[in-house]
Amino acid sequence: MLRGRWLQWGITVFTLAVFLLVIVTGLFGTPAGNHNFGIVYVWLVWWALLKLLLVPLMGRFWCSVCPIPAPGDWLQRRAIITPRPGGKLYTVATKLLRRPGSAGARPWPKLLRNIWVQNLGFLSVALFSALILTSPLATALILLGFILVSLLVSLFFERRAFCRYLCPIGGFVGVYGQMAPVAVRVKDPAVCASHTDKACYVGSDAGYGCPYSNVLQKLETNTTCSMCGECLRTCNKDNIAFYVRMPGADLLDTRGRRLDEAFNGLMMLGAAFIYSVVLIGPDGPLKVTARAVGTPGWFIYAAALLAFNLVAVPGLFWLCVRVGQALTGKPKAVIGQFAARNRKRESLFADYATVLVPLGLAIWVAFTLSFTLTNLSYAWSALSDPFGWGWNLFGTASIAWTPYLSGMIPYLQVPVLLVGLIIAVALGLRTAHQHQQPSVAALPVSAFCALAVVGLLTLYMA
Amino acid sequence: MKRSDLFALLIVLIVLLGLPAGLFGYQALRTQAAGMRVIDITARKPEGGGFIPDHLELRAGQPVRLRISSPDVVHGLTIPGLGVNVDEIYPGKVVEVDLTPDKPGRYAFACTRWCGIDHWRMRGVIEVLGAAGEALPTEPPPLYQRLGIDLDAPTHPAHATPAAQPSAKEGVALNVALPAEVTDATQRRTLAPVDAFQRLRDDPANAGLSDDDVWNLVAWAWLKDVKPNALARAETLFARDCAACHGLDGKGGGPAGVGLPGMRKMDPTMPKGPANFTDAGTMLAASDVLLQGKLLRGGMGTGMPEFGSLYSDEEQWAMIAYLRTFLFRK
Numbered sequence A: 001m002l003r004g005r006w007l008q009w010g011i012t013v014f015t016l017a018v019f020l021l022v023i024v025t026g027l028f029g030t031p032a033g034n035h036n037f038g039i040v041y042v043w044l045v046w047w048a049l050l051k052l053l054l055v056p057l058m059g060r061f062w063c064s065v066c067p068i069p070a071p072g073d074w075l076q077r078r079a080i081i082t083p084r085p086g087g088k089l090y091t092v093a094t095k096l097l098r099r100p101g102s103a104g105a106r107p108w109p110k111l112l113r114n115i116w117v118q119n120l121g122f123l124s125v126a127l128f129s130a131l132i133l134t135s136p137l138a139t140a141l142i143l144l145g146f147i148l149v150s151l152l153v154s155l156f157f158e159r160r161a162f163c164r165y166l167c168p169i170g171g172f173v174g175v176y177g178q179m180a181p182v183a184v185r186v187k188d189p190a191v192c193a194s195h196t197d198k199a200c201y202v203g204s205d206a207g208y209g210c211p212y213s214n215v216l217q218k219l220e221t222n223t224t225c226s227m228c229g230e231c232l233r234t235c236n237k238d239n240i241a242f243y244v245r246m247p248g249a250d251l252l253d254t255r256g257r258r259l260d261e262a263f264n265g266l267m268m269l270g271a272a273f274i275y276s277v278v279l280i281g282p283d284g285p286l287k288v289t290a291r292a293v294g295t296p297g298w299f300i301y302a303a304a305l306l307a308f309n310l311v312a313v314p315g316l317f318w319l320c321v322r323v324g325q326a327l328t329g330k331p332k333a334v335i336g337q338f339a340a341r342n343r344k345r346e347s348l349f350a351d352y353a354t355v356l357v358p359l360g361l362a363i364w365v366a367f368t369l370s371f372t373l374t375n376l377s378y379a380w381s382a383l384s385d386p387f388g389w390g391w392n393l394f395g396t397a398s399i400a401w402t403p404y405l406s407g408m409i410p411y412l413q414v415p416v417l418l419v420g421l422i423i424a425v426a427l428g429l430r431t432a433h434q435h436q437q438p439s440v441a442a443l444p445v446s447a448f449c450a451l452a453v454v455g456l457l458t459l460y461m462a
Numbered sequence B: 001m002k003r004s005d006l007f008a009l010l011i012v013l014i015v016l017l018g019l020p021a022g023l024f025g026y027q028a029l030r031t032q033a034a035g036m037r038v039i040d041i042t043a044r045k046p047e048g049g050g051f052i053p054d055h056l057e058l059r060a061g062q063p064v065r066l067r068i069s070s071p072d073v074v075h076g077l078t079i080p081g082l083g084v085n086v087d088e089i090y091p092g093k094v095v096e097v098d099l100t101p102d103k104p105g106r107y108a109f110a111c112t113r114w115c116g117i118d119h120w121r122m123r124g125v126i127e128v129l130g131a132a133g134e135a136l137p138t139e140p141p142p143l144y145q146r147l148g149i150d151l152d153a154p155t156h157p158a159h160a161t162p163a164a165q166p167s168a169k170e171g172v173a174l175n176v177a178l179p180a181e182v183t184d185a186t187q188r189r190t191l192a193p194v195d196a197f198q199r200l201r202d203d204p205a206n207a208g209l210s211d212d213d214v215w216n217l218v219a220w221a222w223l224k225d226v227k228p229n230a231l232a233r234a235e236t237l238f239a240r241d242c243a244a245c246h247g248l249d250g251k252g253g254g255p256a257g258v259g260l261p262g263m264r265k266m267d268p269t270m271p272k273g274p275a276n277f278t279d280a281g282t283m284l285a286a287s288d289v290l291l292q293g294k295l296l297r298g299g300m301g302t303g304m305p306e307f308g309s310l311y312s313d314e315e316q317w318a319m320i321a322y323l324r325t326f327l328f329r330k
Helices: A007-030 A037-058 A062-066 A068-078 A092-096 A114-127 A138-158 A161-166 A169-178 A187-195 A229-232 A257-276 A282-293 A296-328 A335-343 A349-377 A379-383 A409-434 A440-462 B003-033 B168-173 B193-202 B211-223 B228-247 B288-297 B311-326
Strands: A182-187 A240-244 B037-043 B055-059 B063-069 B075-079 B084-089 B094-099 B103-109 B122-131
Touching: A007 A138, A007 A409, A037 A169, A037 A349, A037 A379, A037 B211, A062 A169, A062 B003, A068 A138, A092 A182, A092 A296, A114 A161, A114 A169, A114 A257, A114 A296, A138 A161, A161 A169, A169 A257, A169 A349, A169 A379, A187 A257, A229 A240, A229 B063, A229 B075, A240 B193, A257 A282, A257 A440, A296 A349, A335 B193, A349 A409, A349 A440, A409 A440, B055 B094, B055 B193, B063 B084, B084 B094, B193 B211, B211 B311, B288 B311
Parallel strands: B037 B063, B055 B122
Antiparallel strands: A182 A240, B063 B094, B075 B084, B075 B103, B103 B122
């Protein structure tokens, strides 16, 4: 079933239809967000599915059925279902920019092969989030922008460069996807070592090379794998499989972590705080200011958001790591097979940031539970009357707003946050031990995590 | 291209083209199925444009469906001349009103919900032409214009004011025959109450009455023609349209009137802010026609909107009688 293409295509066409409905209702429907299909089904239904189910359980699977890169894929492949011979891809570059010795399609620039642009993209969206999350038109324009940029990128750069390096959603979905209890990995690395075809990367008659430019032999985390199944189709050694595993297994080795992913974790943590205050907090004037893009008040809000996300949260975390280091002295040289590989980019800061993955995911789940359950009932009326034009397609248009499980939300949030905190503290200890540090080195980072949880709980309970 | 890809492409094209076409087609079908002319009206806060459109042209006898929606806050709608009252137009929801105007004329419509600081300016007009599209006849100018009354001329305070609150009930109990200029509504409306007081005071037949008795007669003369239900209606309209600025007690201290210059804009000697209907000096010096003129035109340095077009003739005079009750007891 995973090797077949029809199921994935079918889900993608469905999400494309929903996406199209979001765009059309955003452009032509009522500007009242709570009665517009676009707002309700993107920022309530889809967001809840993504944060509460897809990412925690399926990692980056959403990316494999996301409608945004689909048109670009089909153009690059010049096919929708049947693979091209050899899994060949076509881009404008293939035709126009071909140079002798060049394969045609341009690879993504080396300098940008990281998620820094995704981090900045997410922060940029966050600056306007109070507007985007409530204005159907803004949501439609942003999504149109995404699909246009994705299409444009796919015309010039091979594979899903937009998804891997540019999409603001893809960044955090990939980072948090490491917690998922499922993964696609090679069965036996030795088979890959002796298999020079690398069909999983270059493609074959059975399918295309990995859309995320992964060489499966080297794939160690879910960060860049959407589990689209392309490698399952192309590997003629049948050496790749879909695994059910322990949640968060990608995080067990905390060494050699990337700084861009560490920053993603910190930025997402900061954003969760800001959103909790602005979007579900009781401060009306703050909401108005955050929405009034371009006004002096908004510039102050934007400066505060950036300062909090780029300076305060990373600064405090860095301080915690340094204090932990000061308490115990410098870590001993890491020995073993990872030492040589990681020496260049070895950074305690980035390695300790693995704690932010379970913690951040738990915080976002808690945040999503709160605003989703409170507002999900809008989905009924928006389903029957997507434009707010007075339709009643399924007889649910008049269902009034009703918060779901409002009395239960704290009882769901607290355990989620506590589980996130416990895993984060355990990972902090593991990081210390893997860096030959005593347990006490993890104390400041653990305190940072506890502070985040207590801070959020205070916000929610207040 | 293989058959499977053709099929997949066909499905994708159906989604990309068919979905929008289906959605807009369904809306067009709904409009057609209404079996009458459908007019979409967007009700925005006045700062955002108010009613869009704010001018409609209909034909007498032609059924029409108004499809009203709000993109921002809760609005209401009244078209008094056509008997339409919609209490709530919620953002993102659509309210449909079917009507068939049978009489040509100009019908004002307005928002009835406190939708914003400029709520009062949220107005529109429906022109109902004849069944064959005949243009509307020109309406005669209002009474204050025909009488040449300058609404903005400084008015001198009444030279005499009652010591106690005059009572219509006590006035009628005196069983005094009043002159036609006071009892006849058409004549009385051009008189200021203080002038009526003076004429009655100067009448030798009333020599035996105290000043308070004469004021009671004036109160009776001013309130005797208004029916209780009309007065109750005026009270409702006052609460809806006037109280925000003039206050429910009529003293001019409503929250929306704070800081407005009022008549002082035209005359520094005049009081500031919305009119105080309990101020005997001003109110007893103003004729009903003058008050009607202000109701019809609005302005007065506060930016007061006109309410005349929203009220029937009976409602206008009932409203003026209601304003008198801030000084005269029934």
